[in-house]
Amino acid sequence: MYSFPRLVREAFRRHSGWEPTWRSPEPKPRYDVVIVGGGGHGLATAYYLAKEPGIANVAVLEKGALGLGNTGRNTTIVRSNYLLDANAHFYEWSLKLWEGLSQELNFNVMFSQRGVINLAHSDAQRDQYRRRGNAMRLNGIDAVWLNRAELARRVPLLNCSDDARYPIVGGLLQPRGGTARHDAVAWGYARAADARGVDIIQNCEVTGFRIEHGRVRGVDTTRGFIAADKVALAVAGHTGQVAAMAGLRLPIETHVLQAFVSEPLKPMLDTVVTFGAGHFYVSQSDKGELVMGGDLDFYSSYAQRGNLPAVQHAVECGLAMFPSFSRLRMMRSWAGVMDMTMDGSPIISKTPIENLYIDGGWCYGGFKATPGSGWVFAWTIAKDEPHPLNAAFALDRFRRGAVIDEKGAGPDAKAH
Amino acid sequence: MLLIPCPHCGPRSHIEFTYAGDATLRRPADDAPLAEWADYVYLRDNPHGPHREYWHHVHGCRAYVTVERDTATHAIVTPGGEAS
Ligand SMILES: Cc1cc2nc3c(=O)[nH]c(=O)nc-3n(C[C@H](O)[C@H](O)[C@H](O)COP(=O)(O)OP(=O)(O)OC[C@H]3O[C@@H](n4cnc5c(N)ncnc54)[C@H](O)[C@@H]3O)c2cc1C
Numbered sequence: 001m002y003s004f005p006r007l008v009r010e011a012f013r014r015h016s017g018w019e020p021t022w023r024s025p026e027p028k029p030r031y032d033v034v035i036v037g038g039g040g041h042g043l044a045t046a047y048y049l050a051k052e053p054g055i056a057n058v059a060v061l062e063k064g065a066l067g068l069g070n071t072g073r074n075t076t077i078v079r080s081n082y083l084l085d086a087n088a089h090f091y092e093w094s095l096k097l098w099e100g101l102s103q104e105l106n107f108n109v110m111f112s113q114r115g116v117i118n119l120a121h122s123d124a125q126r127d128q129y130r131r132r133g134n135a136m137r138l139n140g141i142d143a144v145w146l147n148r149a150e151l152a153r154r155v156p157l158l159n160c161s162d163d164a165r166y167p168i169v170g171g172l173l174q175p176r177g178g179t180a181r182h183d184a185v186a187w188g189y190a191r192a193a194d195a196r197g198v199d200i201i202q203n204c205e206v207t208g209f210r211i212e213h214g215r216v217r218g219v220d221t222t223r224g225f226i227a228a229d230k231v232a233l234a235v236a237g238h239t240g241q242v243a244a245m246a247g248l249r250l251p252i253e254t255h256v257l258q259a260f261v262s263e264p265l266k267p268m269l270d271t272v273v274t275f276g277a278g279h280f281y282v283s284q285s286d287k288g289e290l291v292m293g294g295d296l297d298f299y300s301s302y303a304q305r306g307n308l309p310a311v312q313h314a315v316e317c318g319l320a321m322f323p324s325f326s327r328l329r330m331m332r333s334w335a336g337v338m339d340m341t342m343d344g345s346p347i348i349s350k351t352p353i354e355n356l357y358i359d360g361g362w363c364y365g366g367f368k369a370t371p372g373s374g375w376v377f378a379w380t381i382a383k384d385e386p387h388p389l390n391a392a393f394a395l396d397r398f399r400r401g402a403v404i405d406e407k408g409a410g411p412d413a414k415a416h
Numbered sequence: 417m418l419l420i421p422c423p424h425c426g427p428r429s430h431i432e433f434t435y436a437g438d439a440t441l442r443r444p445a446d447d448a449p450l451a452e453w454a455d456y457v458y459l460r461d462n463p464h465g466p467h468r469e470y471w472h473h474v475h476g477c478r479a480y481v482t483v484e485r486d487t488a489t490h491a492i493v494t495p496g497g498e499a500s
């Protein structure tokens with residue numbers, strides 16, 4: 001139990017009494033549910049499943065160490081500012097779970113509701129953003145339109161002048177949006193799931209599925225065969241590759257996305273800002289670094305490394321917004337691989353194989369979905385049917401023509 | 417940077433190109449069943465490893481070029497040629 005008295009007590013005995021945050025058990029021969037992938041989504045799913053009465057015997061299998069996939073690589077923006085109903089309802093539920101998450105897990109996930117601002121640079125873009133803001137408000141989600149003068153007050157370093165490369169017209173603010181501490185989300189869910197009896201097994205890669213008469217019976221792993229009544233995939237950028245081992249072809253292309261941070265600075269930016277005339281987003285971490293991201297590299301890739309042109313594009317956008325960034329030095333850059341779906345929306349769904357479930361297709365934005373996705377995925381696995389919040393994210397929506405194309409970009413994975 | 421071998425312009429930086437995806441997909445017949453069309457439009461093999469793909473040389477000769485590239489390493493395995 002983490003508490004203030006415990007902290008004081010440990011301080012007086014040289015912190016010798018802390019135990020590992022979760023156990024590292026040997027895999028059992030059989031589980032009710034095996035979750036593949038120990039990122040935020042897999043761990044959250046395990047946690048909400050273990051809270052469900054009657055499901056005790058759950059394992060999470062992770063090929064490496066917990067949270068070193070996209071959980072530990074993302075720019076941590078959390079928001080629910082969507083136009084389409086299915087997205088709005090789902091992400092808003094996730095945001096509500098974020099609002100109580102540190103209490104729920106007794107682990108500080110440092111969720112900071114510092115607001116997320118999308119800048120608009122033309123009349124057409126302003127109309128489109130205001131339409132989205134109105135749709136959000138109709139769905140009960142907070143949205144505020146800021147004109148240029150209000151933006152200049154809210155974000156003093158922003159170039160709001162007329163001679164900006166793409167003069168700013170205004171911005172759509174979601175005040176309840178913000179950022180969170182990525183690692184803490186993985187660790188918090190892992191600890192809470194472990195406390196409810198979930199076996200978290202690291203360095204255990206799933207290498208195949210045992211499927212009999214159209215029903216999954218278990219998984220082959222680098223640590224031997226593990227039988228399971230139900231198998232649930234939460235492998236983020238590797239969904240296509242892992243699902244292929246079960247003979248499934250998915251509406252997914254895997255792409256690489258980079259992120260980078262500047263040297264640490266004194267507090268200068270207390271909100272999240274996204275550029276509207278190119279793809280760029282920035283916030284300042286609690287350590288003082290500017291955390292920045294932009295576009296995909298735009299070619300399919302499973303390599304967790306990107307190329308400089310994507311960095312250059314992002315930096316150019318950043319400087320157009322904040323000329324004062326021009327003398328900063330970049331400290332680190334890295335990349336993660338992501339499932340880009342053909343409509344830009346996720347897949348949280350049953351599959352044609354009985355008792356095999358998929359949570360994937362998170363494109364640029366699955367970190368914010370972590371609590372909501374774990375919650376609805378646990379429901380879907382436990383009840384063998386989707387919750388109303390994820391019914392629209394079914395795998396068969398592409399065949400049915402019921403795509404959820406937030407951006408209206410059409411069936412081109414990299415365009416979403 | 418990726419060096420994309422263009423049969424007309426020689427090896428050129430990938431920023432001159434637009435990536436145009438899987439080059440092995442074959443368009444179904446006009447009267448093929450809807451399910452076949454849906455698979456063609458939406459489903460991908462998305463392999464981890466060698467991948468035959470199109471690159472559109474938009475800032476060059478404007479041809480579609482086929483290239484085999486390893487998605488795990490980014491290495492160009494075999495330069496293809498003009499798209500068929
Ligand atoms: C650079 C970057 C920036 C991003 N920025 C944001 C953002 O600002 N806001 C936002 O909401 N989202 C963002 N995202 C997206 C977000 O990070 C992901 O959608 C989300 O983290 C994916 O879910 P996850 O946390 O479960 O994935 P991961 O942490 O990647 O977990 C998947 C796990 O599955 C494991 N695995 C894979 N194959 C196997 C196997 N065969 N056997 C066992 N285990 C396996 C992997 O090792 C990995 O640990 C960003 C992504 C990137 C790359």
Ligand SMILES: [Zn+2]
Nearest residue numbers: 422425476477
């Ligand atoms: Zn050419």
